[in-house]
């Protein structure tokens with residue numbers, strides 16, 4: 001099968017299209033034929049090891065000290081079950097699914113094995129393959145942080161970086177949970193963020209939300225520009241900062257903040273669970289959640305897609321297609 005492989009950390013050019021052995025599902029696994037995958041901020045970080053301050057060595061320990069341990073990137077995908085292992089019974093051949101392989105990666109390939117009890121769920125009928133491929137990374141990250149931050153209906157939530165993959169998911173999910181949502185983005189993304197149903201949009205090139213006197217129950221920082229030192233005055237008593245992106249020194253303040261104030265800083269990695277994928281699929285089917293799609297690139301041009309995502313300016317999700325959608329659906 002064809003896969004995009006990288007042998008060393010570096011710029012997008014390290015990604016090479018190669019012929020590799022097609023995987024065979026173990027007893028508890030399913031083999032999925034990939035129809036679409038995405039280029040996430042996570043893929044670009046693991047490719048380049050351009051990680052937040054303090055995470056360089058930790059990332060090498062996690063992903064390979066001198067060279068990548070997993071040669072195939074790709075965190076999420078959508079596709080069709082091609083075969084199942086001897087003991088697998090939750091899915092059947094032909095099922096249309098989407099999956100999050102998370103740090104195990106491996107979705108930049110024509111076929112991908114996943115444990116059937118892992119983060120795999122049936123694809124919502126009303127989403128295209130492209131939309132389904134982009135359902136899990138931003139969605140599960142936002143869900144994981146909202147769960148840890150104990151988001152409640154009626155709370156005031158500010159999403160800093162509201163136009164990215166995590167931000168667009170966080171805005172939609174916070175609204176679903178009954179929050180009053182403010183989105184922060186650049187001028188170019190004001191209309192997009194407004195279309196997601198926020199009550200207020202703040203254009204950060206014109207207004208600094210930390211200086212406008214408003215206070216929030218939850219601040220979700222996906223841009224890394226609102227650490228506790230900047231955002232504490234914008235948190236109500238009992239408020240929580242969900243630090244999706246932040247450097248290690250800022251994250252290490254979290255216990256001290258909890259001990260010395262009524263506020264909390266919640267940081268660290270998000271984990272995607274199968275039940276979260278099923279929940280996101282239900283919301284998508286009910287029309288409550290839809291991944292925002294920016295650009296599409298064919299599989300062969302994945303390095304170009306990485307170059308674009310490296311700019312940090314994507315809107316929602318960037319999709320990698322394996323075949324034109326009409327051919328897949330025919």
Ligand SMILES: NC(=O)c1ccc[n+]([C@@H]2O[C@H](COP(=O)([O-])OP(=O)(O)OC[C@H]3O[C@@H](n4cnc5c(N)ncnc54)[C@H](OP(=O)(O)O)[C@@H]3O)[C@@H](O)[C@H]2O)c1
Pocket residue numbers: 040041042045141160161162163164165166167184185186187189204222223225243244245268269270271309312313314315316
């Ligand atoms: N903790 C975890 O487990 C976890 C999980 C997933 C992702 N992350 C991290 O979270 C970050 C966001 O991920 P993503 O996938 O959503 O990235 P993304 O899709 O690339 O989006 C980043 C967004 O940040 C916005 N931005 C840039 N500068 C900004 C500023 N000064 N103020 C407000 N917004 C600004 C950009 O919008 P404009 O063009 O409008 O500026 C862009 O839409 C990444 O760094 C990723 O590594 C962490």
